Amino acid sequence: MSGSPVTWDVMGASVRGATHIRTKQPNQDAIAWSAPAHREDCLILAVSDGHGAPRYLRSHQGSKLAVKLTLEILKEFTNDDNAIGELATLPDRVDGELPRTLVRSWQSAVRADLAAHPFTPTEQLLWSQQKHKNGNDPLRAYGATLLAALITSRYLLLLQLGDGDILIVDSAGRVGRPPIPNDPRLIANETTSLCGETAWQDMRVYFQPLTARPPALVMLATDGYSNSFADEKGFYAAAADLLEAIHTQGSHETCIQLPGWLRATSKAGSGDDISVGLAYTVHRV
Amino acid sequence: MSKLPGGALASRPLHFIWIADCSGSMSVDGKIQALNNAIREAIPHMQQVASENPNAQVMVRALAFSNGARWHISQAVNVQDFRWQDLKAEGVTDLGKALNMLADVLSPEAMPGRALPPVLVLISDGQPTDNFDAGLKALMESPWGKKAVRIAIAIGEDADHDILQRYIGHPEFKPMQANNAETLVRYIKWASTEVLKSASSPASQMLDISAATVNIPLPSVPDPATPPDTAADVW
Numbered sequence: 090m091s092g093s094p095v096t097w098d099v100m101g102a103s104v105r106g107a108t109h110i111r112t113k114q115p116n117q118d119a120i121a122w123s124a125p126a127h128r129e130d131c132l133i134l135a136v137s138d139g140h141g142a143p144r145y146l147r148s149h150q151g152s153k154l155a156v157k158l159t160l161e162i163l164k165e166f167t168n169d170d171n172a173i174g175e176l177a178t179l180p181d182r183v184d185g186e187l188p189r190t191l192v193r194s195w196q197s198a199v200r201a202d203l204a205a206h207p208f209t210p211t212e213q214l215l216w217s218q219q220k221h222k223n224g225n226d227p228l229r230a231y232g233a234t235l236l237a238a239l240i241t242s243r244y245l246l247l248l249q250l251g252d253g254d255i256l257i258v259d260s261a262g263r264v265g266r267p268p269i270p271n272d273p274r275l276i277a278n279e280t281t282s283l284c285g286e287t288a289w290q291d292m293r294v295y296f297q298p299l300t301a302r303p304p305a306l307v308m309l310a311t312d313g314y315s316n317s318f319a320d321e322k323g324f325y326a327a328a329a330d331l332l333e334a335i336h337t338q339g340s341h342e343t344c345i346q347l348p349g350w351l352r353a354t355s356k357a358g359s360g361d362d363i364s365v366g367l368a369y370t371v372h373r374v
Numbered sequence: 375m376s377k378l379p380g381g382a383l384a385s386r387p388l389h390f391i392w393i394a395d396c397s398g399s400m401s402v403d404g405k406i407q408a409l410n411n412a413i414r415e416a417i418p419h420m421q422q423v424a425s426e427n428p429n430a431q432v433m434v435r436a437l438a439f440s441n442g443a444r445w446h447i448s449q450a451v452n453v454q455d456f457r458w459q460d461l462k463a464e465g466v467t468d469l470g471k472a473l474n475m476l477a478d479v480l481s482p483e484a485m486p487g488r489a490l491p492p493v494l495v496l497i498s499d500g501q502p503t504d505n506f507d508a509g510l511k512a513l514m515e516s517p518w519g520k521k522a523v524r525i526a527i528a529i530g531e532d533a534d535h536d537i538l539q540r541y542i543g544h545p546e547f548k549p550m551q552a553n554n555a556e557t558l559v560r561y562i563k564w565a566s567t568e569v570l571k572s573a574s575s576p577a578s579q580m581l582d583i584s585a586a587t588v589n590i591p592l593p594s595v596p597d598p599a600t601p602p603d604t605a606a607d608v609w
Contacts, residue, residue: 108429108576141577143591232580252578273482274581277491277521278590282580313576316386316488323381330379350378357383359488360429361576 095303097132097240099124100340101366102347106313108360109141117141117149117233118311118364121156123164128242131167134366135159135237138253138311140282141361144219144229146212151231154198155283162191163239163246188248188289191235195283199231232284235292236309238368240299245307247295250288251280254315256328258306260370264325267295280312306332309366314351317358335369385431388490388574389450390420390566391479392436393472395498395529400463403609405499405529408555410460412562417456420566423574424453430490430574435479439472440465466503469496469537473509480518491590492522493573495565496541499529499609506537514543523573523590527552527561530609547592553609556599568593 105116117139125132137155139148166187208216208227216230234251247255247267252275258264270293272281281291308328318324334343351363392413400406424432433450437443438461446461478484480492513519526538526549538549552558572590 106576108427111427112575138578140579141575142579143577145579229580273517276482276487276517277489278576278578279521279581280578284580312578316576317383318380318488319382319384320486323383327380334379353378354380354383355429357378357385358429359386359576360427 095370095372096128097125097368098340098371099132099134099366099368100344100347101134101136101364102344102351103136103364104348104351104355104362106360106362107352107356109362114141115149116362117152118313118362119149119152119156119233120364120366121160122366122368123160131164132240132368133160133163133237134307134309134368135235136253136309136311136364136366137236138234138251138313138362138364140232140280142278143215145232146215146219147230148232150202151195151199151233151283154202154231155195155233155235158194158198159191159235159237162187162194163237167239167241188250188292188294191248192250192283192289192292195235196228199228199284202231203227229284232282234280234311235283236311238307238309238366240307240368242299244299245297245304247307248292249294250292251275251282252312254308254310254312254324256306256308256310256325257304258308258328258332260302260305262305262329262332264328267297269293269295303370305370306335307368311362311364313355313359313361313363314365316361317354317363331365331367332369335367340369385429386488386490386576387486388430388432388570389485389492390432390434390453390570391476391492391494392434392446393476393494393496394436394438394446394461395467395469395500396438396440396461396463396465397467397500397503398440398464399467399500399532400529403530404555405609406461406463408558409497409529409562410458411555412559413566414458415559416563416566417458419563420570421453421456423567423571427571427574429576432570432574437472437475439468442468443472443475445475467498467500468504469498469502470504470506470509473506473513473541477509477512477516477519480513480516480522482517485518489518490576491573492518493525493565493569494519494522495525495527495562495569496538497527497529497562498538499533501532501534502537510540523569523592525565525569526550527558527565529558550595551598554599560596560599564593564596
């Protein structure tokens, strides 16, 4: 990204949780990113967690659609931004138009997928047993959360719908959460979701102009990761350790090791699927 | 990196709480001893289910109510170390007080955010003698109480189903009626194994504030046991 010796790189992994391995269920998470090939490019990172309850019988597909569409929509968003070129208007725009676009696009894509691939007889049976609990709209079979980051040379934009975590490590190695409002409803395995009728109202947005000292690391993780640690301090340490690994072992080695670390973490921790995306700054000479 | 990134790892806590009616009527026809026996008999099955899911750490407590309410097992104990001490029956039915005490331990301050939905199993043979409404209100205003899996077992024909239904708070799930010791054993075992197994899963679902929901898939309730041969064995 131009005008600065700092550029961004990205890596990530998504692993099937220990519980899902035991119960022969698929990984219901998904991750996708668009890495900047040139300094002018933006970085886009998205993770999604498909709901695991039996009624969400296509949530592993819902999460894949979520990350794919997010990349497309945020890419388009940055193109619009370039045309407008008014950074000051971005906070207003992200708080309204973008969440609606993301949710509506996902819901349209799900309906198209349902039309092209109706429930199989097995799915139909399962759905008929479950649908009284969540209404008759089969859209809900695809229910998933969404975490996304858009990083340009000028700003950092974070979006969150549902559970999961975003951590930021600053250039001094301090770990914290962005000032996204906490949603106290998200406990006991309940979450807001892309499949909600007015889901965009539940999307939390954080916008930050980037100065000369951008964050060293932005980490997006599905809730299987934070739920694996005994406490918040241990989870924060994970972000710091991952950045340390990138610095000391190199990004290539860290990228190779990451899936194994996440599998071991799930096995000794929450048992849930874990997806972690890491966007980190690289200082070029 | 020789160790995994981050601090200490831990399975997710799952709090399982027995809420037992110890009013004087529970001493009639051996009901309290049948309850003691049923819980004691369920323990190895409960431990087996817990051992099959190492990603949930099942912690057990017990609350007794009669003249007021008190913690029979106050510190949450790992299910593998769980032992049952017999309850005795005497006094009235202060269920409201018990629900208030439950609300206290199900507050956000007392429960880690990473916990699985708690399972609350209420067993009662009568009608509340104190302010049940206030107790239920406190329970349902606590975030974890509201999201808990609330199971109710009615013992004998004098149990107040309306009260137990309000405690469950879901129109599709009814109190289970146990009219003999064998049926009580069956329901206690179901709650401590099948419900526990379902609650141990990390499966998430959409928050839906517009409808009463149970945030785990509840397994099918077992049929009651065949009525005993003699009327003396029926409550």
